[in-house]
């Protein structure tokens with residue numbers, strides 16, 4: 662049965678049975694069960710990862726429903742990570758989902774990330790993005806940072822397992838970070854799912870043992886013009902995070 666379930670991955674020559682076995686051994690941690698985190702979690706659990714940890718301290722709200730595809734009207738008021746886990750269990754009960762209902766501060770992030778292989782930051786604020794960058798760098802994990810506002814997707818992929826590649830802080834210094842939130846600027850509903858699905862695809866490639874071209878890059882997709890930009894991330898020689906965890 663399991664073989665049937667994942668056969669479309671196994672058919673892919675880049676993945677094959679070995680890649681799918683690696684996916685089945687990969688533990689993923691998603692920060693945020695919102696517009697980006699929900700679709701990413703869905704794709705990863707559908708794809709049979711070893712386990713998923715999902716963290717969100719917020720409760721489901723009516724205005725979330727057009728984008729946050731794991732939540733339902735019946736679950737308004739329920740914690741988002743808990744609501745997501747219910748939906749994920751229905752889709753694939755073979756994948757254990759750990760629910761984290763607390764706000765993930767830096768210490769908690771480090772604690773949760775330690776037991777995972779790939780971290781997807783689907784949070785909605787720069788404070789958490791920088792904290793997850795520091796945790797991933799300190800623990801030498803893979804970090805995929807995905808966000809969406811208006812008609813725009815941003816995806817940055819960092820592989821800290823080897824060497825000392827550019828980090829999130831190198832590209833987006835914490836001091837001059839202007840927090841642009843979809844909750845204030847608006848976002849076209851499918852754009853959040855595109856961001857989440859892009860993050861999930863890159864996570865699955867890395868889990869399968871591939872080295873996607875996105876590693877060490879920032880991908881920007883503008884869905885109004887459908888222009889796609891990929892730029893290589895450069896290390897900042899003065900980056901305090903890179904200096905600390907070199």
Ligand SMILES: [Zn+2]
Nearest residue numbers: 828831900903
């Ligand atoms: Zn850095």
